[in-house]
Amino acid sequence: MKKYAFLFPGQGAQVPGMIKDLCDAYPEARKVVDEVTKITGVDMPKLLWESDQAELSRSDNSQLAITTASLAVMEVLKSKGIEASAAMGFSLGEFPALYAAGVLSFEDVIKVVRQRGLIMQATCENIAKANEGHAPGMTAVIGLSQEQVAEIAKKIPDAYAANLNSSVQTVVSGTFDALTAVEAAAKEAGARRALRLQVAGPFHSPLMQEAADNFEKAIADVTFNSPSKKLFSNVTGKEATDGAEIKKNAVLHLTNPVRWTDEEKVLFDMMEADKDNEWTLIEPGVGKVLAGLWAKTDYAEKYSCAPVNSVETLDALNA
Structure with missing residues (x-):
């Protein structure tokens, strides 16, 4: 049986015009963009397709834009019968991974990411003020x-x-x-x-403690379910299985390193142990950073990782 692991990109992947061709070609992708607009009040078509790089790079914009792109691509993949059996995300990418694994609902993941982006941007601006305006x-x-x-x-x-x-x-x-x-x-x-x-900031470091404190308050009433699919954590570098622990790690995430090489190893070991299935890795959303990192590991000799960020890359996956 064919199985898929989704690797979701983080901040820095954003580009003006991202996933425009997919949204034009697939109504399910455009529906995600419109749903995010309804939930947040942010004009997502304008943000995704009319912003310049500087505007998109702000945490309050890039986090929402990248998450929306990843969820839109997921919906298109779902329409093709391709769904994640395992998920992990790089930095911000952990949040679409939480949605893919059933930890957060669609509405909650959008609301949480929106708050996270706003909180982190505010902290970054405070740090800049304390350093003579140097970001x-x-x-x-x-x-x-x-x-x-x-x-x-x-x-x-x-x-x-x-x-x-x-x-x-x-x-x-x-x-x-x-x-x-x-x-x-x-x-x-x-x-x-x-x-x-x-x-826009010094992410995954103690400099983000103010943001972590504010984010903990912002998600206090949000339900984090235990995952229904394999899920891996940036904070521990291991599989995550408990909703309460995942919620705590969502806060620690802001001040702790991303242990991506550990996660890649744990994912590889899981796929190797699963002798009954054939695994393929997909990077859904924007860019191909994670596919590039995977390609430089020894694991790439056995398992490929394909970015899906456009009609062209989607067609290549189906070929």
Whole structure:
């Protein structure tokens, strides 16, 4: 039997005009966009298709836009008989994964992501004010080990190893000045690149504690069900099975690293143990970052990961 694992992208994947062709071609995708508009009061067609990159990069915009794109693609895949048997998401991508696994309802995941984006944007603006208007953010260090990058970050105040993307790619969160120092130190240590990302803040680091406190209050009355499908956690790097624990981790998520390489390993081990089924990985939504990270692992020799973000990539999946 054919089974699918969905890997959902996070902030930074956003692009102006995203999923426009899919929404034009598939009414079920457009229906998701319109439903999000109804739930949030945000003009989603305008945000998705008329915003420039700077506007889309704000946390209050990008989180809602990327989540909407992922859910819209999921609906199109569902119409083709393709549904997730396992789900995990990178950073923000954990929230569409929670929906895919039955932890959050459609309405709740949209409301939660909307609040999360607003809260995180406010915290980022507060950090910028405290740093003479210099916006905090994240830098991807490529070509050094996770341990080397963690060591560099430890020596620089307000810098934290945040996203453990691969054996040679680690993302550091920090204030503007901290990231400038990290970039210089990384290049001196032999990094191939140190690239400032198109995100609005120092996510997955202690600098986001204010946001975590506010987010905990915002989701206090939201029901997190235990997952009905295999689900994996950024916070633990392991399978998540309990709704109450998943709710706690949704808050810890804001201040703790994304253990993506651990999740990839756990997913691979699960697929390997499932001898009766044939597994395919799909990245639904925007971009192909996670498919690219997967392709650089040893696991890609046995299991492929296909991005689905347009009519063309959907047709390629069905071919």
